Amino acid sequence: MNPLSQYVRRTPTMHVTVDGRPLVLKLEHLQLTGSFKIRGAVNKLLSLDVSEVVTASGGNHGIAVAQAAQLLGAHATVLVPVTAPETKTRRIEALGAKLIRHGNTYAEAALAARELGLPYVEAYNDPKVIEGQSTVTREIVEDVPEVDTIAIAVGGGGLIAGAALASEGRHIIAVEPEHCCALHNALQAGSPVDSEVNSVAADALGATRAGDLPLEILQQHHVSSVLVSDEDILAARDRLWADFRLAVEPAGAAAFAAFVRGDVPGELPCVVLCGANSEWQPR
Template structure:
Protein backbone atom coordinates (compact mmCIF):
# COMPACT_ATOMS: atom_id res chain seq x y z
CA UNK A 1 0.00 0.00 0.00
CA UNK A 2 1.37 3.39 -0.96
CA UNK A 3 0.52 7.00 -0.11
CA UNK A 4 -0.91 9.38 -2.68
CA UNK A 5 -1.32 13.13 -2.80
CA UNK A 6 -5.05 12.80 -2.08
CA UNK A 7 -4.20 10.89 1.10
CA UNK A 8 -2.10 13.81 2.29
CA UNK A 9 -4.89 16.28 1.48
CA UNK A 10 -7.32 14.12 3.47
CA UNK A 11 -4.85 13.97 6.36
CA UNK A 12 -4.54 17.75 6.35
CA UNK A 13 -8.30 18.07 6.74
CA UNK A 14 -8.35 15.39 9.44
CA UNK A 15 -5.69 16.99 11.65
CA UNK A 16 -6.66 20.61 11.04
CA UNK A 17 -6.80 22.47 14.32
CA UNK A 18 -4.79 19.77 16.08
CA UNK A 19 -1.35 20.24 14.51
CA UNK A 20 0.24 23.70 14.30
CA UNK A 21 0.62 25.34 10.90
CA UNK A 22 4.26 26.13 11.66
CA UNK A 23 5.87 29.28 10.27
CA UNK A 24 8.43 29.63 7.50
CA UNK A 25 11.14 32.28 7.78
CA UNK A 26 13.40 33.55 5.01
CA UNK A 27 16.87 33.83 6.57
CA UNK A 28 18.53 35.05 3.38
CA UNK A 29 17.33 35.66 -0.14
CA UNK A 30 15.74 32.47 -1.40
CA UNK A 31 16.68 30.40 1.68
CA UNK A 32 13.84 29.40 4.00
CA UNK A 33 13.53 27.51 7.28
CA UNK A 34 10.34 25.56 7.98
CA UNK A 35 10.19 25.81 11.77
CA UNK A 36 8.67 22.52 12.81
CA UNK A 37 10.50 23.11 16.09
CA UNK A 38 7.38 25.09 17.03
CA UNK A 39 5.08 22.10 16.51
CA UNK A 40 3.20 20.51 19.41
CA UNK A 41 5.53 18.11 21.27
CA UNK A 42 8.54 19.73 19.61
CA UNK A 43 8.66 17.93 16.27
CA UNK A 44 6.80 17.13 13.05
CA UNK A 45 5.85 13.72 14.44
CA UNK A 46 2.57 14.90 15.91
CA UNK A 47 1.15 15.20 12.39
CA UNK A 48 1.46 11.50 11.72
CA UNK A 49 0.44 10.51 15.22
CA UNK A 50 -2.86 12.40 15.01
CA UNK A 51 -3.61 11.14 11.52
CA UNK A 52 -3.00 7.52 12.52
CA UNK A 53 -5.21 7.73 15.62
CA UNK A 54 -7.99 9.63 13.86
CA UNK A 55 -8.00 7.14 10.97
CA UNK A 56 -8.47 4.03 13.11
CA UNK A 57 -10.47 2.68 16.02
CA UNK A 58 -8.57 3.13 19.28
CA UNK A 59 -9.45 0.33 21.73
CA UNK A 60 -9.81 0.75 25.48
CA UNK A 61 -6.20 -0.43 25.86
CA UNK A 62 -5.16 2.73 24.01
CA UNK A 63 -2.17 3.19 21.77
CA UNK A 64 1.36 1.88 21.87
CA UNK A 65 4.51 3.05 20.13
CA UNK A 66 8.26 2.58 20.05
CA UNK A 67 10.36 5.66 19.69
CA UNK A 68 13.77 7.23 20.05
CA UNK A 69 11.86 10.03 21.76
CA UNK A 70 10.17 12.42 19.34
CA UNK A 71 7.60 9.98 17.99
CA UNK A 72 6.79 8.90 21.51
CA UNK A 73 6.29 12.50 22.58
CA UNK A 74 3.98 13.05 19.62
CA UNK A 75 1.94 9.92 20.34
CA UNK A 76 1.72 10.83 24.03
CA UNK A 77 0.61 14.37 23.15
CA UNK A 78 -2.01 13.18 20.65
CA UNK A 79 -3.25 10.49 23.03
CA UNK A 80 -3.70 13.02 25.83
CA UNK A 81 -5.55 15.37 23.46
CA UNK A 82 -7.86 12.55 22.37
CA UNK A 83 -8.32 11.16 25.87
CA UNK A 84 -6.76 7.74 25.30
CA UNK A 85 -4.05 5.77 27.10
CA UNK A 86 -0.50 5.77 25.70
CA UNK A 87 2.30 3.28 26.32
CA UNK A 88 5.70 4.21 24.91
CA UNK A 89 8.78 2.01 24.58
CA UNK A 90 12.10 3.82 24.22
CA UNK A 91 15.68 2.56 23.87
CA UNK A 92 18.42 3.35 26.35
CA UNK A 93 19.83 5.94 23.92
CA UNK A 94 16.71 8.09 24.41
CA UNK A 95 17.72 11.40 25.98
CA UNK A 96 16.62 12.17 29.57
CA UNK A 97 14.91 15.33 28.27
CA UNK A 98 12.62 13.22 26.09
CA UNK A 99 11.93 10.61 28.76
CA UNK A 100 10.95 13.37 31.18
CA UNK A 101 8.71 14.88 28.52
CA UNK A 102 6.96 11.58 27.91
CA UNK A 103 6.17 11.16 31.57
CA UNK A 104 4.98 14.75 31.84
CA UNK A 105 2.47 14.01 29.07
CA UNK A 106 1.08 11.13 31.09
CA UNK A 107 2.49 8.25 29.05
CA UNK A 108 3.51 4.93 30.57
CA UNK A 109 7.20 4.72 29.63
CA UNK A 110 9.31 1.56 29.36
CA UNK A 111 12.99 1.60 28.41
CA UNK A 112 13.79 -1.53 26.41
CA UNK A 113 16.96 -2.34 24.50
CA UNK A 114 19.95 -0.32 23.47
CA UNK A 115 18.59 0.95 20.13
CA UNK A 116 15.25 1.76 18.50
CA UNK A 117 14.80 -1.61 16.78
CA UNK A 118 14.98 -3.43 20.11
CA UNK A 119 12.43 -1.07 21.65
CA UNK A 120 10.21 -1.67 18.61
CA UNK A 121 10.33 -5.43 19.14
CA UNK A 122 9.30 -5.01 22.76
CA UNK A 123 6.45 -2.66 21.78
CA UNK A 124 5.13 -5.09 19.15
CA UNK A 125 5.12 -7.92 21.68
CA UNK A 126 3.27 -5.77 24.19
CA UNK A 127 0.70 -4.68 21.58
CA UNK A 128 -0.03 -8.32 20.74
CA UNK A 129 -0.72 -8.93 24.44
CA UNK A 130 -2.94 -5.91 25.09
CA UNK A 131 -4.61 -5.27 21.73
CA UNK A 132 -3.53 -1.61 21.79
CA UNK A 133 -3.37 0.27 18.51
CA UNK A 134 0.21 0.38 17.24
CA UNK A 135 1.34 3.77 15.98
CA UNK A 136 4.48 3.04 14.00
CA UNK A 137 7.15 5.71 13.97
CA UNK A 138 7.44 5.83 10.18
CA UNK A 139 6.39 2.73 8.22
CA UNK A 140 2.61 3.10 8.04
CA UNK A 141 0.51 4.84 5.34
CA UNK A 142 -1.49 6.94 7.82
CA UNK A 143 1.70 8.10 9.54
CA UNK A 144 3.42 8.96 6.24
CA UNK A 145 0.32 10.81 4.98
CA UNK A 146 0.25 12.80 8.21
CA UNK A 147 3.90 13.77 7.86
CA UNK A 148 3.16 14.71 4.26
CA UNK A 149 0.98 17.57 5.47
CA UNK A 150 4.22 19.40 6.22
CA UNK A 151 5.16 19.32 2.54
CA UNK A 152 1.69 20.37 1.45
CA UNK A 153 1.75 23.24 3.92
CA UNK A 154 5.26 24.35 2.97
CA UNK A 155 4.43 24.67 -0.72
CA UNK A 156 1.30 26.66 0.14
CA UNK A 157 3.32 29.00 2.36
CA UNK A 158 6.26 29.67 0.05
CA UNK A 159 5.14 28.93 -3.48
CA UNK A 160 7.76 28.50 -6.16
CA UNK A 161 10.19 26.60 -3.92
CA UNK A 162 12.71 24.65 -6.00
CA UNK A 163 14.25 22.30 -3.43
CA UNK A 164 13.32 20.97 0.01
CA UNK A 165 16.04 19.53 2.27
CA UNK A 166 14.76 16.93 4.73
CA UNK A 167 16.53 14.86 7.39
CA UNK A 168 16.08 11.08 7.26
CA UNK A 169 15.91 8.36 9.88
CA UNK A 170 13.28 5.73 9.15
CA UNK A 171 12.05 7.77 6.21
CA UNK A 172 8.50 8.73 7.18
CA UNK A 173 9.10 12.46 6.87
CA UNK A 174 11.01 12.42 3.59
CA UNK A 175 8.43 10.06 2.08
CA UNK A 176 5.54 12.21 3.26
CA UNK A 177 7.11 15.46 2.09
CA UNK A 178 7.89 13.88 -1.29
CA UNK A 179 4.20 13.08 -1.76
CA UNK A 180 2.77 16.17 -0.09
CA UNK A 181 4.95 18.67 -1.96
CA UNK A 182 3.55 17.43 -5.25
CA UNK A 183 5.41 17.46 -8.54
CA UNK A 184 6.96 20.90 -8.20
CA UNK A 185 9.87 20.94 -5.74
CA UNK A 186 12.77 18.53 -5.72
CA UNK A 187 13.20 16.74 -2.38
CA UNK A 188 16.75 16.04 -1.18
CA UNK A 189 17.37 13.72 1.76
CA UNK A 190 20.11 14.47 4.29
CA UNK A 191 21.41 11.78 6.63
CA UNK A 192 24.08 11.45 9.30
CA UNK A 193 27.00 9.57 7.80
CA UNK A 194 26.84 7.26 10.82
CA UNK A 195 23.16 6.30 10.18
CA UNK A 196 22.81 6.09 6.36
CA UNK A 197 19.50 4.22 6.11
CA UNK A 198 18.33 5.72 2.80
CA UNK A 199 21.81 5.99 1.30
CA UNK A 200 22.44 2.28 1.79
CA UNK A 201 18.94 1.32 0.68
CA UNK A 202 19.39 3.16 -2.60
CA UNK A 203 22.72 1.42 -3.16
CA UNK A 204 21.29 -2.02 -2.34
CA UNK A 205 18.00 -1.67 -4.21
CA UNK A 206 15.96 -1.93 -1.01
CA UNK A 207 16.09 -1.33 2.74
CA UNK A 208 19.04 -2.98 4.49
CA UNK A 209 20.25 -2.92 8.11
CA UNK A 210 22.75 -0.19 9.02
CA UNK A 211 24.71 0.65 12.14
CA UNK A 212 23.37 3.30 14.49
CA UNK A 213 25.60 5.75 16.32
CA UNK A 214 26.42 9.43 16.56
CA UNK A 215 24.89 12.64 17.86
CA UNK A 216 21.50 12.23 16.13
CA UNK A 217 20.95 8.59 17.07
CA UNK A 218 18.16 9.33 19.54
CA UNK A 219 15.92 10.77 16.79
CA UNK A 220 17.29 9.37 13.49
CA UNK A 221 18.35 6.02 14.90
CA UNK A 222 16.36 3.60 12.76
CA UNK A 223 18.47 0.58 11.81
CA UNK A 224 16.59 0.16 8.54
CA UNK A 225 14.64 2.45 6.20
CA UNK A 226 10.90 1.80 6.06
CA UNK A 227 9.63 -0.22 3.10
CA UNK A 228 6.99 2.39 2.34
CA UNK A 229 9.56 5.18 2.40
CA UNK A 230 11.81 3.28 0.02
CA UNK A 231 8.95 2.68 -2.40
CA UNK A 232 8.05 6.37 -2.48
CA UNK A 233 11.46 8.05 -2.53
CA UNK A 234 13.12 5.63 -4.94
CA UNK A 235 10.26 6.06 -7.42
CA UNK A 236 10.58 9.84 -7.10
CA UNK A 237 14.36 9.83 -7.62
CA UNK A 238 15.16 11.39 -4.23
CA UNK A 239 18.91 11.59 -3.65
CA UNK A 240 20.65 11.09 -0.32
CA UNK A 241 23.43 13.31 1.01
CA UNK A 242 25.57 12.37 4.01
CA UNK A 243 26.81 14.80 6.66
CA UNK A 244 29.25 14.24 9.49
CA UNK A 245 28.48 14.55 13.17
CA UNK A 246 30.82 17.54 13.25
CA UNK A 247 28.77 19.21 10.51
CA UNK A 248 25.54 18.55 12.41
CA UNK A 249 27.01 20.02 15.60
CA UNK A 250 28.20 23.11 13.73
CA UNK A 251 24.84 23.60 11.98
CA UNK A 252 23.02 23.32 15.28
CA UNK A 253 25.24 25.99 16.82
CA UNK A 254 24.73 28.25 13.79
CA UNK A 255 20.95 27.90 13.93
CA UNK A 256 21.05 29.09 17.53
CA UNK A 257 23.78 31.74 17.27
CA UNK A 258 22.58 33.40 14.07
CA UNK A 259 18.84 32.73 13.99
CA UNK A 260 17.90 31.87 17.59
CA UNK A 261 16.41 28.57 16.46
CA UNK A 262 16.81 25.90 19.13
CA UNK A 263 17.14 22.62 17.28
CA UNK A 264 18.11 19.16 18.39
CA UNK A 265 20.78 17.37 16.38
CA UNK A 266 18.25 15.70 14.08
CA UNK A 267 16.61 19.09 13.55
CA UNK A 268 19.90 20.57 12.37
CA UNK A 269 20.86 17.67 10.08
CA UNK A 270 19.24 18.99 6.90
CA UNK A 271 20.69 22.47 7.49
CA UNK A 272 24.16 20.91 7.85
CA UNK A 273 24.11 20.00 4.17
CA UNK A 274 24.08 23.72 3.36
CA UNK A 275 26.47 25.01 6.00
CA UNK A 276 29.10 22.42 5.10
CA UNK A 277 28.70 22.73 1.33
CA UNK A 278 27.45 19.16 0.89
CA UNK A 279 24.52 20.72 -0.94
CA UNK A 280 25.42 23.72 -3.10
CA UNK A 281 22.60 26.07 -4.05
CA UNK A 282 22.45 27.18 -7.65
CA UNK A 283 22.16 30.86 -8.42
CA UNK A 284 18.57 31.97 -7.83
CA UNK A 285 17.51 28.60 -6.43
CA UNK A 286 14.83 28.80 -3.75
CA UNK A 287 15.60 26.25 -1.04
CA UNK A 288 13.55 25.31 2.03
CA UNK A 289 15.13 23.47 4.94
CA UNK A 290 12.92 21.52 7.33
CA UNK A 291 14.11 22.11 10.91
CA UNK A 292 12.25 19.09 12.19
CA UNK A 293 12.79 18.87 15.93
CA UNK A 294 13.53 20.91 19.07
CA UNK A 295 13.63 18.35 21.87
CA UNK A 296 17.03 19.12 23.31
CA UNK A 297 18.67 20.42 26.44
CA UNK A 298 18.96 24.23 25.91
CA UNK A 299 22.14 24.27 27.99
CA UNK A 300 23.92 22.41 25.18
CA UNK A 301 23.26 25.09 22.57
CA UNK A 302 26.21 27.27 23.60
Protein backbone atom coordinates (compact mmCIF):
# COMPACT_ATOMS: atom_id res chain seq x y z
CA MET A 1 0.00 0.00 0.00
CA ASN A 2 1.44 3.34 -1.06
CA PRO A 3 1.40 5.60 2.06
CA LEU A 4 0.91 8.60 -0.23
CA SER A 5 -2.17 7.19 -1.97
CA GLN A 6 -4.66 9.33 -0.07
CA TYR A 7 -2.85 12.49 -1.22
CA VAL A 8 -1.54 11.79 -4.75
CA ARG A 9 -2.86 10.22 -7.91
CA ARG A 10 -1.74 6.89 -9.27
CA THR A 11 -1.16 8.15 -12.79
CA PRO A 12 -1.91 5.92 -15.78
CA THR A 13 0.40 4.46 -18.40
CA MET A 14 -0.30 4.57 -22.11
CA HIS A 15 0.98 2.10 -24.73
CA VAL A 16 1.82 3.71 -28.07
CA THR A 17 3.90 3.09 -31.18
CA VAL A 18 6.36 5.78 -32.29
CA ASP A 19 8.29 5.44 -35.55
CA GLY A 20 7.56 1.72 -35.52
CA ARG A 21 8.77 1.14 -31.96
CA PRO A 22 6.56 0.25 -28.98
CA LEU A 23 6.69 2.72 -26.10
CA VAL A 24 5.03 3.14 -22.73
CA LEU A 25 4.24 6.68 -21.62
CA LYS A 26 3.88 7.31 -17.88
CA LEU A 27 1.36 10.14 -17.72
CA GLU A 28 2.71 11.83 -14.62
CA HIS A 29 1.79 15.22 -16.07
CA LEU A 30 -1.75 14.29 -14.97
CA GLN A 31 -0.62 14.35 -11.34
CA LEU A 32 -2.54 16.49 -8.85
CA THR A 33 -0.26 19.54 -9.20
CA GLY A 34 0.63 18.99 -12.85
CA SER A 35 3.96 17.32 -12.01
CA PHE A 36 5.51 14.47 -10.01
CA LYS A 37 6.77 16.90 -7.36
CA ILE A 38 3.73 16.49 -5.11
CA ARG A 39 4.87 12.96 -4.22
CA GLY A 40 8.13 14.06 -2.62
CA ALA A 41 6.62 17.16 -1.04
CA VAL A 42 3.87 15.21 0.72
CA ASN A 43 6.28 12.52 1.87
CA LYS A 44 8.60 15.13 3.35
CA LEU A 45 5.86 17.10 5.11
CA LEU A 46 4.42 13.92 6.58
CA SER A 47 7.81 13.28 8.19
CA LEU A 48 8.16 16.82 9.59
CA ASP A 49 4.91 17.28 11.55
CA VAL A 50 5.24 21.09 11.60
CA SER A 51 2.80 23.93 10.97
CA GLU A 52 5.01 26.04 8.71
CA VAL A 53 7.66 25.31 6.07
CA VAL A 54 9.69 27.20 3.49
CA THR A 55 11.12 26.15 0.14
CA ALA A 56 12.63 27.50 -3.05
CA SER A 57 11.58 26.49 -6.52
CA GLY A 58 11.61 27.27 -10.20
CA GLY A 59 7.88 26.57 -10.10
CA ASN A 60 6.76 22.93 -9.97
CA HIS A 61 8.28 22.10 -6.58
CA GLY A 62 6.79 25.29 -5.15
CA ILE A 63 3.34 24.32 -6.40
CA ALA A 64 3.80 20.88 -4.86
CA VAL A 65 4.89 22.19 -1.46
CA ALA A 66 2.02 24.68 -1.44
CA GLN A 67 -0.44 21.88 -2.27
CA ALA A 68 1.11 19.49 0.27
CA ALA A 69 0.91 22.15 2.98
CA GLN A 70 -2.73 22.80 2.16
CA LEU A 71 -3.54 19.07 2.26
CA LEU A 72 -1.79 18.62 5.60
CA GLY A 73 -2.97 21.80 7.32
CA ALA A 74 0.36 23.64 7.27
CA HIS A 75 1.48 26.98 5.79
CA ALA A 76 4.15 27.29 3.11
CA THR A 77 6.40 30.15 2.05
CA VAL A 78 7.85 29.69 -1.43
CA LEU A 79 10.75 31.68 -2.86
CA VAL A 80 11.10 31.72 -6.64
CA PRO A 81 13.53 33.49 -8.95
CA VAL A 82 12.17 36.54 -10.73
CA THR A 83 12.27 34.50 -13.95
CA ALA A 84 9.70 31.97 -12.69
CA PRO A 85 6.75 31.79 -15.14
CA GLU A 86 3.50 33.41 -14.10
CA THR A 87 1.52 30.26 -14.85
CA LYS A 88 3.39 28.61 -11.96
CA THR A 89 3.57 31.52 -9.52
CA ARG A 90 -0.18 32.10 -9.83
CA ARG A 91 -0.83 28.51 -8.80
CA ILE A 92 1.50 28.77 -5.81
CA GLU A 93 -0.43 31.79 -4.51
CA ALA A 94 -3.81 30.25 -5.35
CA LEU A 95 -2.94 27.33 -3.07
CA GLY A 96 -2.50 29.69 -0.14
CA ALA A 97 1.28 29.88 0.04
CA LYS A 98 3.23 33.09 0.58
CA LEU A 99 5.19 33.82 -2.61
CA ILE A 100 8.47 35.74 -2.55
CA ARG A 101 10.37 36.55 -5.74
CA HIS A 102 14.12 36.66 -5.16
CA GLY A 103 17.19 36.42 -7.37
CA ASN A 104 17.66 35.38 -10.97
CA THR A 105 18.23 31.66 -10.38
CA TYR A 106 16.87 28.82 -8.29
CA ALA A 107 20.16 28.72 -6.38
CA GLU A 108 19.80 32.36 -5.31
CA ALA A 109 16.21 31.82 -4.22
CA ALA A 110 17.21 28.71 -2.25
CA LEU A 111 19.97 30.56 -0.40
CA ALA A 112 17.55 33.28 0.67
CA ALA A 113 14.88 30.74 1.67
CA ARG A 114 17.24 28.96 4.05
CA GLU A 115 17.97 32.25 5.81
CA LEU A 116 14.32 32.55 6.95
CA GLY A 117 14.88 29.99 9.72
CA LEU A 118 11.86 27.79 8.95
CA PRO A 119 11.94 24.03 8.27
CA TYR A 120 13.20 23.83 4.68
CA VAL A 121 11.72 21.41 2.14
CA GLU A 122 14.40 20.33 -0.30
CA ALA A 123 13.47 20.04 -3.96
CA TYR A 124 15.58 16.92 -4.57
CA ASN A 125 18.50 16.51 -2.16
CA ASP A 126 16.60 14.75 0.64
CA PRO A 127 15.95 11.06 1.35
CA LYS A 128 12.24 11.59 2.12
CA VAL A 129 11.74 13.58 -1.09
CA ILE A 130 13.53 10.91 -3.12
CA GLU A 131 11.47 8.21 -1.41
CA GLY A 132 8.30 10.02 -2.45
CA GLN A 133 9.47 10.44 -6.04
CA SER A 134 10.35 6.74 -6.21
CA THR A 135 6.63 5.91 -6.24
CA VAL A 136 6.47 7.02 -9.90
CA THR A 137 8.76 4.16 -10.89
CA ARG A 138 7.18 1.72 -8.44
CA GLU A 139 3.88 2.26 -10.27
CA ILE A 140 5.54 1.68 -13.67
CA VAL A 141 7.13 -1.57 -12.47
CA GLU A 142 3.85 -2.80 -10.98
CA ASP A 143 1.64 -1.77 -13.90
CA VAL A 144 3.94 -2.74 -16.81
CA PRO A 145 6.54 -5.18 -15.46
CA GLU A 146 7.86 -5.94 -18.96
CA VAL A 147 9.28 -2.41 -19.27
CA ASP A 148 13.08 -2.75 -19.48
CA THR A 149 14.24 0.87 -19.82
CA ILE A 150 12.94 4.05 -18.17
CA ALA A 151 13.85 7.51 -19.48
CA ILE A 152 13.43 10.50 -17.18
CA ALA A 153 14.08 14.23 -17.50
CA VAL A 154 16.48 15.48 -14.83
CA GLY A 155 16.96 18.72 -12.91
CA GLY A 156 18.56 18.21 -9.52
CA GLY A 157 18.16 14.44 -9.60
CA GLY A 158 15.39 13.58 -7.12
CA LEU A 159 13.05 11.82 -9.55
CA ILE A 160 15.76 9.80 -11.25
CA ALA A 161 17.39 8.85 -7.94
CA GLY A 162 14.00 7.52 -6.83
CA ALA A 163 13.74 5.67 -10.14
CA ALA A 164 17.11 4.03 -9.60
CA LEU A 165 16.01 2.82 -6.16
CA ALA A 166 12.69 1.45 -7.42
CA SER A 167 13.62 0.17 -10.89
CA GLU A 168 14.52 -3.39 -9.82
CA GLY A 169 17.50 -3.45 -12.14
CA ARG A 170 15.96 -1.79 -15.19
CA HIS A 171 18.13 0.50 -17.31
CA ILE A 172 17.61 4.14 -16.27
CA ILE A 173 18.35 6.99 -18.68
CA ALA A 174 18.82 10.56 -17.46
CA VAL A 175 17.79 13.14 -20.05
CA GLU A 176 18.84 16.79 -19.80
CA PRO A 177 18.97 19.85 -22.08
CA GLU A 178 22.39 20.47 -23.61
CA HIS A 179 22.89 23.74 -21.74
CA CYS A 180 21.14 22.75 -18.52
CA CYS A 181 22.78 19.50 -17.46
CA ALA A 182 23.95 19.57 -13.85
CA LEU A 183 23.66 15.81 -13.42
CA HIS A 184 25.56 15.02 -16.61
CA ASN A 185 28.37 17.29 -15.46
CA ALA A 186 28.34 15.77 -11.97
CA LEU A 187 28.55 12.23 -13.33
CA GLN A 188 31.54 13.24 -15.46
CA ALA A 189 33.27 15.10 -12.62
CA GLY A 190 32.47 12.54 -9.94
CA SER A 191 30.86 15.19 -7.72
CA PRO A 192 28.35 18.05 -8.09
CA VAL A 193 29.75 21.06 -9.96
CA ASP A 194 28.32 24.47 -10.84
CA SER A 195 26.66 24.25 -14.25
CA GLU A 196 25.14 26.51 -16.87
CA VAL A 197 21.37 26.98 -16.71
CA ASN A 198 20.14 28.00 -20.15
CA SER A 199 17.22 26.13 -21.66
CA VAL A 200 13.60 26.41 -22.66
CA ALA A 201 13.04 23.87 -19.87
CA ALA A 202 15.13 25.69 -17.26
CA ASP A 203 12.21 26.63 -15.00
CA ALA A 204 11.71 22.91 -14.28
CA LEU A 205 15.17 21.41 -14.95
CA GLY A 206 17.36 24.39 -14.03
CA ALA A 207 19.43 23.11 -11.11
CA THR A 208 22.80 24.84 -10.89
CA ARG A 209 24.22 21.77 -9.13
CA ALA A 210 22.99 18.20 -8.91
CA GLY A 211 22.14 17.02 -5.42
CA ASP A 212 24.84 15.18 -3.46
CA LEU A 213 22.44 12.44 -2.38
CA PRO A 214 20.91 11.80 -5.82
CA LEU A 215 24.39 11.62 -7.32
CA GLU A 216 25.53 9.16 -4.67
CA ILE A 217 22.53 6.94 -5.41
CA LEU A 218 22.99 7.14 -9.18
CA GLN A 219 26.67 6.28 -8.98
CA GLN A 220 25.62 2.95 -7.46
CA HIS A 221 23.20 2.07 -10.29
CA HIS A 222 23.32 1.64 -14.05
CA VAL A 223 22.36 5.09 -15.31
CA SER A 224 23.05 6.52 -18.76
CA SER A 225 23.18 10.26 -19.44
CA VAL A 226 21.69 11.72 -22.63
CA LEU A 227 21.59 15.37 -23.72
CA VAL A 228 18.98 16.87 -26.05
CA SER A 229 18.72 20.28 -27.68
CA ASP A 230 15.99 22.81 -26.99
CA GLU A 231 14.87 22.29 -30.58
CA ASP A 232 14.51 18.55 -29.92
CA ILE A 233 12.50 19.26 -26.77
CA LEU A 234 10.06 21.65 -28.44
CA ALA A 235 9.61 19.32 -31.42
CA ALA A 236 8.89 16.45 -29.01
CA ARG A 237 6.39 18.56 -27.07
CA ASP A 238 4.58 19.44 -30.30
CA ARG A 239 4.60 15.84 -31.46
CA LEU A 240 3.10 14.57 -28.20
CA TRP A 241 0.19 16.89 -28.84
CA ALA A 242 -0.11 16.23 -32.58
CA ASP A 243 0.08 12.43 -32.33
CA PHE A 244 -1.48 11.68 -28.94
CA ARG A 245 -3.20 14.87 -27.76
CA LEU A 246 -0.93 14.99 -24.70
CA ALA A 247 -0.11 18.55 -23.62
CA VAL A 248 3.08 18.84 -21.55
CA GLU A 249 5.56 21.55 -20.64
CA PRO A 250 9.04 21.48 -22.25
CA ALA A 251 10.57 19.55 -19.34
CA GLY A 252 7.81 16.99 -19.68
CA ALA A 253 8.83 16.35 -23.29
CA ALA A 254 12.60 16.07 -22.75
CA ALA A 255 12.69 12.31 -22.20
CA PHE A 256 10.40 11.75 -25.18
CA ALA A 257 12.80 13.85 -27.26
CA ALA A 258 15.58 11.41 -26.40
CA PHE A 259 13.38 8.48 -27.46
CA VAL A 260 12.51 10.11 -30.78
CA ARG A 261 16.22 10.70 -31.42
CA GLY A 262 16.94 7.01 -30.87
CA ASP A 263 18.77 7.43 -27.56
CA VAL A 264 16.43 5.25 -25.48
CA PRO A 265 17.06 1.53 -26.17
CA GLY A 266 15.08 -1.45 -25.00
CA GLU A 267 12.44 -3.92 -26.15
CA LEU A 268 9.77 -1.96 -24.26
CA PRO A 269 11.03 1.37 -22.93
CA CYS A 270 9.03 3.79 -20.82
CA VAL A 271 9.21 7.57 -20.99
CA VAL A 272 8.00 9.61 -18.02
CA LEU A 273 6.03 12.73 -18.98
CA CYS A 274 6.88 14.55 -15.78
CA GLY A 275 5.02 17.87 -15.97
CA ALA A 276 2.38 20.00 -17.68
CA ASN A 277 2.62 23.45 -16.08
CA SER A 278 3.18 25.77 -19.01
CA GLU A 279 1.84 28.90 -20.68
CA TRP A 280 2.03 27.05 -24.00
CA GLN A 281 -1.31 26.43 -25.66
CA PRO A 282 -1.39 23.62 -28.25
CA ARG A 283 -2.78 24.47 -31.66
